[in-house]
Amino acid sequence: MVFALLGMWLHMVTGQVVYEAAASFLIGALLVYVAYRLARESRGQLIGEAIDPVQRRELRRFLETQPEIDTVTTLLTMRLGNDSTLVAARIDLNPGRDSEEVEEVLVRVKTAMAKLWPHADQIFLDVTDASARDRAKARADRQALEEAVAAVEREDGGA
Missing domain, CATH: 3.30.70.1350 (Cation efflux protein, cytoplasmic domain)
Known part of the structure; x- marks a missing residue:
């Protein structure tokens, strides 16, 4: 949300669309990272991992x-x-x-x-x-x- 607000604000202040595009890119990268971490943590449960x-x-x-x-x-x-x-x-x-x-x-x-x-x-x-x-x-x-x-x-x- 911070990325989106900052990107929109910078676009409105400067008139440059590149700030909104960069904010969208950062949000996408953050979502990919979160998905990766969730998949990594739940992998053991999905494949039937043994207890420690x-x-x-x-x-x-x-x-x-x-x-x-x-x-x-x-x-x-x-x-x-x-x-x-x-x-x-x-x-x-x-x-x-x-x-x-x-x-x-x-x-x-x-x-x-x-x-x-x-x-x-x-x-x-x-x-x-x-x-x-x-x-x-x-x-x-x-x-x-x-x-x-x-x-x-x-x-x-x-x-």
Whole structure:
């Protein structure tokens, strides 16, 4: 608005149309910049970006510390919006549980996760029988996550 008023005022005072044209150009450039910034900030939500590595590490640690869970073979997260996150985990429970106990464990874990991370409103836990290969992949995933967290912490510390 300032550009438009200034351009119109200068045009009226000097009689030169170039001031209005320059003001229009500046307004257009400003609109392009704002559109670029908005698109850049919302890109992650549009393509289903994972939550940040620190939060993923916290989620994984929470699941791994549950007494009934033997291994977290897969942990996937996706931001669905500003206040909504999908969490999907494939877990291997300790042996010797009947179906009723398994259901109680899953409900308890989901409820606890929803309390600790209110933005995690879509939680899916898949009980699986982890193979040696699944366990090795889980260790590699955990290591990669720790490295990603360390990189984020280095960036934050250096800024």
